[in-house]
Amino acid sequence: MTESGHYIVRFRTFVIIWVLLGTLTALTVVASRIDLGAGNIWVALGIAATKSALVIFFFMNLRQESRLFKIGLLVLLSIVAIFIGLTFFDVLYR
Amino acid sequence: MSHEHRDDTGARFGMWIFLYTEVILFSGLFILYAVSLSKFPEQYSIASHKLNIYFGGANTLVLLTSSLTMAMAITAIQRGRKKQTLILCCSTIGLALLFLVNKFFEWSAEIGHGIYPGSEELAAMGPGVTNFFNLYYFTAGLHGIHVIIGATLIGVVTVLVSKGRVNSEQYTLLENSALYWHLVDLVWIFLFPLYYLIL
Known part of the structure; x- marks a missing residue:
């Protein structure tokens, strides 16, 4: 136990998030090679926003703040x- | 035991507020990008194809992994595992250096092709392509400076961990450097698809 209400995050949780981030990176590369017209930029931004949420809530531990x-x-x-x-x-x- | 006044949550919130201002700084550059993209869509596509996806993709994975090792370093210090913390911090710094080495080769190749701000060859490619590369060098350059600052900060904290000044009782400095490092990763998460992956 560190601070009130804060628990220590296990390595496994971080590794799972890292795998998800890597998968989303591959997905954004693949999606960018398919012609969706103006949709391409929105797909790219959507995936980037999802990745950001994972980084912010897990790596930066916002969910425990x-x-x-x-x-x-x-x-x-x-x-x-x-x-x-x-x-x-x-x-x-x- | 002497009583010490400390507010770890306050220290972290201070770091978060600073990071909010960093986001505002970078969002200004991304807005410039968005406005220019809507003005020169075809030229931006042509210019984007001149960037090397492999360098960009490799650097994305390098930064994601460095974020992982930094997040794990906090778990390690909370568990009081000093040696593991040091290994994870050094891995993060190593990955930061790898990122910069990649960037060096990438930019050397581009500059070798006459693509750099103020180059005549670049000017001959038209205003849209010039605009793309000016913004690319500025944004990626500012990001690169953040990588250098972040790695330096982690280096200082690593020394403090080895001296025992940052330990399982008091590790806000490690947490705040980690937060800064994750911001560096966040900026790249947007920079990579927007600059390297336009069809």
């Missing part, structure tokens, strides 16, 4: 979404 850390991440993602949204609101309607 308090709610404050998770709210922080949501605030960050909202800021980035606003950033991207407003940029394209300008660029796409020029």
